[in-house]
Amino acid sequence: EIVMTQSPATLSVSPGERATLSCRASQSVTSNLAWYQQKPGQAPRLLIYGASTRATLIPARFSGSGSGTEFTLTISSLQSEDFAVYYCQQYNNWPPLTFGGGTKVEIK
Amino acid sequence: EVQLAESGGGLVKPGGSLRLSCAASGFTFSSSTMNWVRQAPGKGLEWVSSITGSNSYIYYADSVKGRFTISRDNAKNSLYLQMNSLRTEDTAVYYCARSGLGPEIGDFDYWGQGTLVTVSS
Numbered sequence: 561e562i563v564m565t566q567s568p569a570t571l572s573v574s575p576g577e578r579a580t581l582s583c584r585a586s587q588s589v590t591s592n593l594a595w596y597q598q599k600p601g602q603a604p605r606l607l608i609y610g611a612s613t614r615a616t617l618i619p620a621r622f623s624g625s626g627s628g629t630e631f632t633l634t635i636s637s638l639q640s641e642d643f644a645v646y647y648c649q650q651y652n653n654w655p656p657l658t659f660g661g662g663t664k665v666e667i668k
Numbered sequence: 669e670v671q672l673a674e675s676g677g678g679l680v681k682p683g684g685s686l687r688l689s690c691a692a693s694g695f696t697f698s699s700s701t702m703n704w705v706r707q708a709p710g711k712g713l714e715w716v717s718s719i720t721g722s723n724s725y726i727y728y729a730d731s732v733k734g735r736f737t738i739s740r741d742n743a744k745n746s747l748y749l750q751m752n753s754l755r756t757e758d759t760a761v762y763y764c765a766r767s768g769l770g771p772e773i774g775d776f777d778y779w780g781q782g783t784l785v786t787v788s789s
Contacts, residue, residue, distance in 0.1 A: 594768075594775035596713075603779035604713065609768055615777060647713055651774045655727040657703075657715040 562586050562653050566646075566660035572668040579635040581663045583648035588628045592652035595624055595633045598662075599644045607646075608633065635665075643667055670694040670778045672764045677783030684754050684787070690747040690764030690780055698722075698742035701767035703776060704749050706760035706785075716762070717749065721771050732758075754787045761785075 563586040573579045583593070591611040596604040606615040608624035611631060621636040635642055648660040676688040690702070704716040717738040718727045726738055737750040747764055761782040768777030 592774070596776075598713075603763055603782055604776070605779070606768065606775060606777045609775045609777070615768075649713075649775060651769075654773055655715075655718075656729050657718070657773070659713040659715070662712045 561656055562589060562650050562658050564648055564650055564658050564660035566648060566663050568663060569661070570664045570666060572666050573638050574668045575640060576637050577668075579638055579642075579665055581633040581635075581646055581665070583626075583631040583633070583660050585629045585631075585650055587653070589650040589652035591627050592650060593624075593626070593631050594649045594651065595622075596647045596649065597642075597644045598647065604647065638665070670766065672766065672778055672780035674762065674764050674780045674783040677762065677785045679786045679788065680754055681789050682754060682756055682787055685750070685752045686754065686785060688749040688751065688762055688764075688783060688785070692745045692747065692764075692766075695766070697740075697745040699771055701769070701771055701773055702740060702747045703765045703767060704738065704747075705763045705765050705776065705779075706758075707763070707782075708757075708760040711760075714760075718767070718773055719747070720773075727773070751785070754785075756787050759785060759787045 565584045593611045595608040598604040612624045671693045673691045703718045735753045763782045764780040765776035766778045768775040
């Protein structure tokens with residue numbers, strides 16, 4: 561099973577600042593990695609797939625990078641609606657499909 | 669517009685059974701791999717099971733294998749999860765989600781709103 565590790569667990573950022581979230585895989589997942597955003601009481605929303613491709617209607621301030629075992633989600637200028645929990649997920653080696661433990665982005 | 673709507677959650681005693689349903693609309697259901705993902709209260713996301721469009725391939729997490737059964741009815745655009753021998757650790761919100769890679773296993777591009785399953789005596 562591929563273990564996905566996200567860091568940090570919590571990220572405190574001021575509105576307008578850049579946020580950088582990390583996701584590490586225990587073995588290579590090539591570019592088969594997705595990022596999700598989840599707000600309290602809501603279902604997750606797909607942000608990025610294929611490590612760097614934005615999903616439909618996702619703003620350009622969200623970008624993904626990386627391949628192999630190291631991945632990054634960058635939010636270039638945090639808006640109030642971006643404060644949420646973010647998860648990465650690998651779909652290269654399955655079953656099982658696996659998620660990271662999440663990074664909570666909170667207001668500083 | 670793609671829509672997924674889960675139903676069937678509720679309170680059940682340990683050892684009991686429950687059947688979840690997911691009604692899909694707005695896309696070619698029979699061509700899509702469908703999935704169940706769960707989230708225990710205050711915890712992260714856990715993949716549960718996947719079924720390809722033609723029912724040819726079915727996959728389960730080890731934590732539910734032998735107890736849960738995924739199925740689909742393409743004529744009714746519906747996905748199901750039969751959950752037997754439920755345990756307290758199965759308590760979670762269960763989401764139905766579509767694979768973003770169409771017929772293949774991949775990311776989850778659309779999610780339902782979730783249905784809460786509580787296993788407690």
